[in-house]
Amino acid sequence: MNRSLIVQIVGFFLYLLVQVLLLKNLVLFNVSFCFLYVAFILLLPVETNPLALLIVSFLLGFTIDIFYDSLGIHAAACLLVAFVRRYWLATITPQGGYDAGSSPTLSMGGLQWFLVYLVPMLFIHHAALFFIESAGFALFWHSMLKIISSLLFTLTLILLLQYLSFGKRR
């Protein structure tokens, strides 16, 4: 238990650094962003205390916001994801339920399940992010373009990282 906590704390800072030093500068075609840091929230163990999850997500979003000069926007999107995550995980419980201490990863549920889990969650995050930033739906179609292309970019990177660690664990 203690060991996994330390791993999570290191993971928090790792995701944060990768996001603000590397991925912040990596925007494809001016519309496709990569928000890999959301994966930290999404891949926390299924049984994570919901209160702790909310607070950690808020802290993560808030720190990201400082670097993006967008105070509150990432934090709001992260909170939304952290809140919805519980209900979505309960809805798509695989047959036989979750094993104790398992994380919602590719190796746990398989590719199909993982996509069903990931895509709506990423969509919620990106949609919240861009619509809050544009302060309404005035730029609806341009925001949609950003949301979908960012979703594809982020999803690809998360899947790649999952496949890399998947092989190692087997």
Next chain:
Amino acid sequence: MERLLSFLYTYRVFFTFFVLELLCFWMIVSNNQYQGEKYFNTSNRLAANLAGFSYNVRSYFNLRTVNEGLAAENAALRDQLEKEKQRLFFLQTGAHDSSALQRYTYIGARVINNSTQWYKNFITINRGATDSIAPGMAVISKDGAVGKVKAVSDHYAVVISLLNIDENVSAVISRTGHFGTAQWDGTDARYISLKYIPRHVKPLVGDTVKTSGYNAIFPEDVMIGIIQEVTLPEQAPFHDIKVALAQDFSTLSYVSIIRSHFRKEKDSVEQLTIGTRK
């Protein structure tokens, strides 16, 4: 009371979520105000250092173009200085003219953090309160207007980029002399829209658009861009004008901050007249 507490306890996750979201929206709203938050942005020392480190790495990739631009600017400035010297030589004996007083001071700075892809873009520069930078000052580059200072810490400042859907700049079409407002529409970082140019004006593709000097933040005649496209929708009172920005924001690396010496005076005079009108 006990019931209330147990109710709160049952839905504690939802309430935590709700309270934190409220906090977020409060932060978003207060950050939107023009001279907003002081600490939680990239003018924060730790964040600025990290951003600066990241920018240092990236800046190696466009050193050549930056150097060429700076050299060209140096040459142009020397040229201007020389002309001015010669002009002054003849004017030295003239009477004291208050309009010849120095109106603006320029402070050079390096960009350490910049974005062009968001709807609300900000730029971080490596000059702050110790270099007498204050919120509200204009920022220009060698090619044109860049933005205005939003928040300062001791050694860094955050600038609202022209590429920010909340930023308005008073602009003028140099050829016709008509005033409008330049504002970014949030989509393409190469173009900005010029609004409120009335129907009877005939702007042409290729006209230059400059700052008007009406709001005393930007000096007059700072380049904004060149008109790229003019459309006049039926029934609309104003033209839709698309202006190609003179400054390519994606390669921005050195900027100057302008301190306007007469801004306070101008503002207070204007305030007086506005006060009497009521």
